[in-house]
Amino acid sequence: MTHYSAIIVGGGQAGLSASYYLQQQDIDHIVLEKHSLTHTWRNQRWDAFCLVTPNWQCTLPGYPYAGDDPHGFMKKDQIIAYLDGFIAAVNAPVREGCAVQRLVARPEGGYALSTSLGDFTADQVIIASGGYHTPIIPRLAERLPAHITQLHSEQYRSPQALPAGNVLVVGSGQSGAQIAEDLHLAGRKVFLAVGDAPRCARFHRGRDVVDWLADMGYYDIGVDTHPLREGVRDNTNHYVTGRDGGRDIDLRRFAKEGMQLFGRLNSLQGTTLQFAADLADKLDAADAVYTRINASIDKYIAEQGIEAPPGVPYTPLWVPGQAATELDLADSDITSIIWCIGFQPDFSWVDVPVFNGRSYPGHTRGVTAQPGLYFLGLPWLHTWGSGRFSGIARDAEYVVEQLVAVHADKACQ
Numbered sequence: 001m002t003h004y005s006a007i008i009v010g011g012g013q014a015g016l017s018a019s020y021y022l023q024q025q026d027i028d029h030i031v032l033e034k035h036s037l038t039h040t041w042r043n044q045r046w047d048a049f050c051l052v053t054p055n056w057q058c059t060l061p062g063y064p065y066a067g068d069d070p071h072g073f074m075k076k077d078q079i080i081a082y083l084d085g086f087i088a089a090v091n092a093p094v095r096e097g098c099a100v101q102r103l104v105a106r107p108e109g110g111y112a113l114s115t116s117l118g119d120f121t122a123d124q125v126i127i128a129s130g131g132y133h134t135p136i137i138p139r140l141a142e143r144l145p146a147h148i149t150q151l152h153s154e155q156y157r158s159p160q161a162l163p164a165g166n167v168l169v170v171g172s173g174q175s176g177a178q179i180a181e182d183l184h185l186a187g188r189k190v191f192l193a194v195g196d197a198p199r200c201a202r203f204h205r206g207r208d209v210v211d212w213l214a215d216m217g218y219y220d221i222g223v224d225t226h227p228l229r230e231g232v233r234d235n236t237n238h239y240v241t242g243r244d245g246g247r248d249i250d251l252r253r254f255a256k257e258g259m260q261l262f263g264r265l266n267s268l269q270g271t272t273l274q275f276a277a278d279l280a281d282k283l284d285a286a287d288a289v290y291t292r293i294n295a296s297i298d299k300y301i302a303e304q305g306i307e308a309p310p311g312v313p314y315t316p317l318w319v320p321g322q323a324a325t326e327l328d329l330a331d332s333d334i335t336s337i338i339w340c341i342g343f344q345p346d347f348s349w350v351d352v353p354v355f356n357g358r359s360y361p362g363h364t365r366g367v368t369a370q371p372g373l374y375f376l377g378l379p380w381l382h383t384w385g386s387g388r389f390s391g392i393a394r395d396a397e398y399v400v401e402q403l404v405a406v407h408a409d410k411a412c413q
């Protein structure tokens with residue numbers, strides 16, 4: 001069979017969530033997945049990876065987290081076990097190893113998909129291919145000495161898997177900060193180029209900050225009502241960790257303990273890396289967000305008259321004096337560089353005119369202007385949880401509702 005009422009591209013949590021709702025509506029469909037189901041969680045996370053979001057936020061449709069540690073943070077093998085349970089429960093119709101190479105609208109209506117396993121057609125298509133496609137690596141990487149091992153964050157596995165010697169981590173977002181910590185805890189000498197990412201506390205006033213923000217309704221704010229509107233999609237994730245039951249990540253503490261911090265990586269001259277003199281500003285900006293989030297929780301507690309233990313104001317543990325802006329690779333014995341500066345989305349295979357000037361698909365809650373074409377699972381597609389475990393059920397249900405309405409209209413014609 002090559003024609004379906006609906007085709008879902010991508011078999012991650014987003015694609016499977018869409019299948020869950022399509023099955024409930026009895027809509028014939030198939031999920032096309034180029035690797036294997038939930039491939040990214042299995043193959044693109046480091047060994048010590050654990051969730052940053054608490055387990056109770058794992059609310060995949062029909063399969064909410066049911067373990068005994070709702071306020072804990074699942075480790076990689078536990079996440080995979082959770083996803084295995086979800087895959088079995090959804091029992092989606094799937095073609096694995098099927099890469100969609102081109103998607104076009106057909107003149108007679110519906111869509112044609114060219115794939116590595118042949119051609120398919122569908123009345124409607126849900127693109128759930130994730131938001132993290134092409135690892136970003138700056139072009140200066142091409143000029144680095146050949147003996148230096150270079151990895152993107154999605155390829156990093158463990159300190160032991162790197163050659164002996166020191167490590168430069170570039171980028172301090174969620175992945176960079178956690179990978180730098182992983183190496184630091186293993187006793188490796190780490191150099192860290194600090195970027196723009198903000199940070200937040202793990203716990204404040206006796207509870208996980210995520211719990212407070214959930215009560216405050218933050219996770220229900222849609223892009224349409226968020227103060228930044230669609231600009232919120234450009235925000236970098238806050239760094240914090242769920243490791244060992246959850247704690248803050250404070251780069252100043254790492255610096256006190258021997259990690260060497262730099263500002264933004266700018267250039268490479270010979271074997272010398274050059275950094276912006278903005279480390280103090282970056283650390284201050286991250287702390288300002290941390291303090292602001294805690295203050296918003298304090299305000300909520302006061303307004304609601306909630307009894308909660310007092311908060312502990314943050315005092316910087318370390319300040320960069322005259323921060324170094326140059327690092328010679330040979331002198332510093334750096335043998336590995338880990339690029340943690342994110343990903344670029346790649347929808348080049350989608351040959352349908354729905355993209356804006358920045359190659360981002362135009363949509364409202366995943367519904368594009370092209371009839372019968374939907375996106376799902378993108379960060380902040382609708383809410384903070386859209387690209388995470390917590391919000392995908394709501395988004396998938398909504399997108400499938402729209403798809404079902406179109407399907408019903410077509411049936412009446």
Ligand SMILES: Cc1cc2nc3c(=O)[nH]c(=O)nc-3n(C[C@H](O)[C@H](O)[C@H](O)COP(=O)(O)OP(=O)(O)OC[C@H]3O[C@@H](n4cnc5c(N)ncnc54)[C@H](O)[C@@H]3O)c2cc1C
Nearest residue numbers: 010012013014034040051052053099100129130377388389
């Ligand atoms: C390092 C990291 C840490 C994260 N931590 C958390 C966390 O703590 N809590 C949380 O809730 N979320 C977290 N997330 C966010 C989110 O939950 C994951 O990104 C999740 O994998 C998103 O699921 P998805 O189904 O939307 O996309 P993906 O998991 O990316 O799945 C998309 C699937 O589509 C397939 N595909 C892509 N293109 C094609 C094509 N052309 N044809 C066929 N198949 C295709 C891919 O192979 C893939 O399997 C994290 C993300 C990252 C990167």
